[in-house]
Amino acid sequence: MDPVFVPLTAADVPAWSDLTTALARVDGTDEFSSAEDLAEELAEDGVRPELDTWALHERDGSTAAVVAYGQVRVKADLLDGRAVAVLGGGVRPDRRGRGIGRALMDRIEVRARELAAERHPGAPVVLRNAGGLETDPVRGLLTHRGYALSRWFVQMERDLPAPSAANAPPQPAAGYRVLPFAPELSAGTLRARNAAFADHWGSTSTSEAEWADLTGARSFTADCSFLAVAPAAGPRPSDPDGPIEAGVVGSFCLAQDWQDGPVYLALIGTAPEARGRGLARACIAASLDAAARQRRPDGRPRFTRAVLHVDADSPTGATRLYEGVGFAAVKTFGTFTREVPALDA
Structure with missing residues (x-):
C-alpha cells in the first residue's frame, strides 16, 4: 500500500523534532532541530506547508508519531540560468527499506518542478x-x-579559547573596525554576503525576505556575530570613526545556537574587494571570544566548542583560514544534484 502523506502542520512540530533528533543520532550528522526552529521553517517567506511539505504519521499509543517527512524550497534567483530546488527529508531508521523514501521523493520531485515553473517559467531545474x-x-x-x-x-x-583579557575584540587592517552585528548594519551585511558568495559553488543571492528570516530566527546569535566595518566614502562626520550605520561591511562572521554546547558559525565571508586584509580572521576571533564569555543562568558556559561547515573546494581557500584559527575537520558531507527540464518547457 502506498504511504499516505499529509502536509506538515504546527501540531506536528514536536513529533517532527523527535524524528530529526533520531535521524541526527543514528546517521551521525549532529543536525538537531528544536520544535521552535522547525515551527519557524513552516513560517518562512515563500513556504506553503500545504504544498511544500509532507509527513507520514503512525499511531504510537495515544500519540501520533511522524515517521517520515519531506520539504522543498526553490531559490529566488537563478543559478547559471537554472532554477535551484533544495530537497530535504528523512525516514525513521526503523521504517527504512519499505519504499517510504521512494514514495516521498516521487512527491517532492514533482512539487519541485511545479514550484520552479511558478517562480522561474521555462528554466531548467537543478x-x-x-x-x-x-x-x-x-x-x-x-x-x-x-x-x-x-x-x-x-x-x-x-x-573555544579562553576569553581574551582585552575588552575590545581584535582589530584587522587599518580602516576597519570589528563591531558586533547590529540592525543598522543588517542591510550592509546582506550586500556583503551576496558579494562574498557570488563566486561560490551553488550559491545564489539571498533575498531581503530570506535575510529577515535568518536574522530574525530564534537560532540567530547576534551577540556572537561580528562584522568588519569601514567608514563610508565621502565627507567625514564629526565622529572620526563615523556612525556605524554609515559604514561599509567588508567581512562578517554570523553565529547561531542550535543545541547545547556548540556555537555554530553559520556564515563567514569577505566581499571580494576587501579580501587579503585579515578581516575574516578578525571577525572569527571576535565571535569565538564572545562565545567563550557567554554564560547560562546557573553560571555554566553557554558554549563549549565552535562548529562550521565549509566547501572542500572553496575558491577563497577558506579551509586553510579555519585551520589557521584552530579548526580541524571532523566529518565530510556530500551534496547530490540532478538536472531536469522545465516542467513548462
Missing part, C-alpha cells in the same frame, strides 16, 4: 539534496534516481 555522511543510506536512493555526487562539504570544529 534538484539538490544533501547526501549526508558516506554511510548514509539515502545515497543509494539518490544515485538510483539519477543524482550524482557534486560537492563535498567539511564539518570543522574546535574548542
Whole structure:
C-alpha cells in the first residue's frame, strides 16, 4: 500500500523534532532541530506547508508519531540560468527499506518542478539534496534516481579559547573596525554576503525576505556575530570613526545556537574587494571570544566548542583560514544534484 502523506502542520512540530533528533543520532550528522526552529521553517517567506511539505504519521499509543517527512524550497534567483530546488527529508531508521523514501521523493520531485515553473517559467531545474555522511543510506536512493555526487562539504570544529583579557575584540587592517552585528548594519551585511558568495559553488543571492528570516530566527546569535566595518566614502562626520550605520561591511562572521554546547558559525565571508586584509580572521576571533564569555543562568558556559561547515573546494581557500584559527575537520558531507527540464518547457 502506498504511504499516505499529509502536509506538515504546527501540531506536528514536536513529533517532527523527535524524528530529526533520531535521524541526527543514528546517521551521525549532529543536525538537531528544536520544535521552535522547525515551527519557524513552516513560517518562512515563500513556504506553503500545504504544498511544500509532507509527513507520514503512525499511531504510537495515544500519540501520533511522524515517521517520515519531506520539504522543498526553490531559490529566488537563478543559478547559471537554472532554477535551484533544495530537497530535504528523512525516514525513521526503523521504517527504512519499505519504499517510504521512494514514495516521498516521487512527491517532492514533482512539487519541485511545479514550484520552479511558478517562480522561474521555462528554466531548467537543478534538484539538490544533501547526501549526508558516506554511510548514509539515502545515497543509494539518490544515485538510483539519477543524482550524482557534486560537492563535498567539511564539518570543522574546535574548542573555544579562553576569553581574551582585552575588552575590545581584535582589530584587522587599518580602516576597519570589528563591531558586533547590529540592525543598522543588517542591510550592509546582506550586500556583503551576496558579494562574498557570488563566486561560490551553488550559491545564489539571498533575498531581503530570506535575510529577515535568518536574522530574525530564534537560532540567530547576534551577540556572537561580528562584522568588519569601514567608514563610508565621502565627507567625514564629526565622529572620526563615523556612525556605524554609515559604514561599509567588508567581512562578517554570523553565529547561531542550535543545541547545547556548540556555537555554530553559520556564515563567514569577505566581499571580494576587501579580501587579503585579515578581516575574516578578525571577525572569527571576535565571535569565538564572545562565545567563550557567554554564560547560562546557573553560571555554566553557554558554549563549549565552535562548529562550521565549509566547501572542500572553496575558491577563497577558506579551509586553510579555519585551520589557521584552530579548526580541524571532523566529518565530510556530500551534496547530490540532478538536472531536469522545465516542467513548462
